[in-house]
Amino acid sequence: MKKEIAITAYKCRKCGKLHYPFHDRCLECKGREFEKIKPQGNAKLLTYTAIFNLPWGFDQRFLIIGVAEFENKVKAMGQIKADSVDQLKVGMKVKPSWEPVRVQYGEDVYGLKFEPMK
Amino acid sequence: MRDVAIIGVGMIPFGRRDEDTLMDMLAYASLKALDDARLGEKSVDAVYVANMGGGILQRQTAIASSLVDRLSLLPAAAETIENGPASGASAIKNGMLGIAAGFYETVLVVGGEKMREVTGWRATDFVASMTHPQAEYPYGITLPGMAGMFTRLGMEKHGVTREHLLAVSLKNQEMGTLNPYAHVEMALDRDGIFDSPHAVVNNPTSADPLHLYDLCPVSDGAAAIVLSSVDFAKKLGKPYAVIAGFGQATDTHTLAEREDPTDLKAVTLAAQQAFAMAKIKPADIDVGMWPNYTMPLPSSKSPRVNMSVFSRRGRAAKPPQPVRLVSVVRSRSTSPAA
Numbered sequence: 001m002k003k004e005i006a007i008t009a010y011k012c013r014k015c016g017k018l019h020y021p022f023h024d025r026c027l028e029c030k031g032r033e034f035e036k037i038k039p040q041g042n043a044k045l046l047t048y049t050a051i052f053n054l055p056w057g058f059d060q061r062f063l064i065i066g067v068a069e070f071e072n073k074v075k076a077m078g079q080i081k082a083d084s085v086d087q088l089k090v091g092m093k094v095k096p097s098w099e100p101v102r103v104q105y106g107e108d109v110y111g112l113k114f115e116p117m118k
Numbered sequence: 119m120r121d122v123a124i125i126g127v128g129m130i131p132f133g134r135r136d137e138d139t140l141m142d143m144l145a146y147a148s149l150k151a152l153d154d155a156r157l158g159e160k161s162v163d164a165v166y167v168a169n170m171g172g173g174i175l176q177r178q179t180a181i182a183s184s185l186v187d188r189l190s191l192l193p194a195a196a197e198t199i200e201n202g203p204a205s206g207a208s209a210i211k212n213g214m215l216g217i218a219a220g221f222y223e224t225v226l227v228v229g230g231e232k233m234r235e236v237t238g239w240r241a242t243d244f245v246a247s248m249t250h251p252q253a254e255y256p257y258g259i260t261l262p263g264m265a266g267m268f269t270r271l272g273m274e275k276h277g278v279t280r281e282h283l284l285a286v287s288l289k290n291q292e293m294g295t296l297n298p299y300a301h302v303e304m305a306l307d308r309d310g311i312f313d314s315p316h317a318v319v320n321n322p323t324s325a326d327p328l329h330l331y332d333l334c335p336v337s338d339g340a341a342a343i344v345l346s347s348v349d350f351a352k353k354l355g356k357p358y359a360v361i362a363g364f365g366q367a368t369d370t371h372t373l374a375e376r377e378d379p380t381d382l383k384a385v386t387l388a389a390q391q392a393f394a395m396a397k398i399k400p401a402d403i404d405v406g407m408w409p410n411y412t413m414p415l416p417s418s419k420s421p422r423v424n425m426s427v428f429s430r431r432g433r434a435a436k437p438p439q440p441v442r443l444v445s446v447v448r449s450r451s452t453s454p455a456a
């Protein structure tokens with residue numbers, strides 16, 4: 001079953017600046033009221049890395065992580081579903097999903113994943 | 119505001135120091151700096167300890183009070199400064215402010231970390247604890263990983279290549295062979311880490327596009343300086359340095375929210391402040407030092423950046439090298455003070 005992407009971005013009601021994650025005051029105008037926005041559509045890969053020296057809590061040999069921008073301009077970090085960075089290019093389209101990204105205390109922790117689109 | 123002098127420096131060799139506790143290392147570096155300042159039995163007014171890992175890696179807190187006790191500096195004021203990778207420079211700034219304000223006459227500043235007490239996995243996780251707890255940390259991002267993403271952006275925007283990174287790596291490695299305090303004192307050649315078929319083994323990818331030798335080692339170590347008013351320094355009859363300028367700025371916590379992450383806005387702003395305070399231009403600088411976590415885009419992830427400018431008075435006064443201090447060092451050939 002496909003899960004909904006459970007992150008929320010915050011659009012300043014005064015100046016329209018989009019934030020993710022949450023700030024108590026707008027980074028642009030210090031406004032304190034925000035409209036909650038869900039990331040929408042596919043995303044564009046902005047940058048990425050393959051990490052071979054992983055932190056405690058990860059069992060795999062390496063992990064590919066990147067930052068992508070959704071069609072409605074929300075930018076967020078996520079894990080990338082690829083076997084190698086050779087399959088990736090800055091600016092390519094990626095398909096977001098909400099899946100387990102790590103296990104903590106025996107439980108799945110969900111987060112963003114991006115899959116390269118053909 | 120009055121000028122602040124650096125009257126003593128002390129450092130211990132960096133590396134894997136299994137035989138020493140965090141407190142041992144802080145004490146050794148402090149005693150070297152206090153002796154270098156020729157303070158003898160005299161105490162200091164305050165002690166600032168820069169440390170990021172004690173609470174997590176050693177399960178030790180209130181480290182500065184403990185150090186004051188070990189060094190018999192009672193009843194000196196004691197504070198531990200935790201400010202991520204900028205802790206060292208922040209501690210110096212706090213010491214400097216105390217003296218500049220006329221509140222303190224002498225201050226000991228010491229920074230140290232004992233990273234090798236835990237496995238590489240744990241150390242990497244500890245350093246990653248400075249990333250955003252919801253938007254970054256859960257994904258398994260690490261500081262080298264952040265640097266890898268910044269470097270990729272730099273490659274896209276400025277045409278940075280692995281060859282460029284290699285040149286910096288080889289230069290830094292060569293400097294290490296000349297530095298008796300360096301963790302890795304090993305000359306590398308281009309063939310071994312770049313050209314030859316063995317390069318992938320010798321210098322594997324760590325956080326693509328960064329490789330092992332693009333990154334700093336994980337080290338145990340400590341360094342200390344003693345600060346005082348210039349009046350106090352003059353009476354010592356030895357060369358001293360004066361802090362000519364200092365700057366500090368902060369950028370957004372997450373990489374994703376930076377307008378242009380390759381800009382390193384906080385670095386630029388901190389540098390501008392330091393130069394303005396020192397009343398000099400970048401062209402006046404003879405030697406720049408930028409010690410930080412990763413070499414290609416230093417301080418790239420640290421949301422806080424400190425920049426200091428030192429002017430050197432006297433022939434024997436060496437520029438101090440506190441851990442993780444982002445500094446610009448200016449040397450001037452004047453005759454020894456006093």
Ligand SMILES: [Zn+2]
Pocket residue numbers: 012013014015016017026027028029030031
């Ligand atoms: Zn706003």
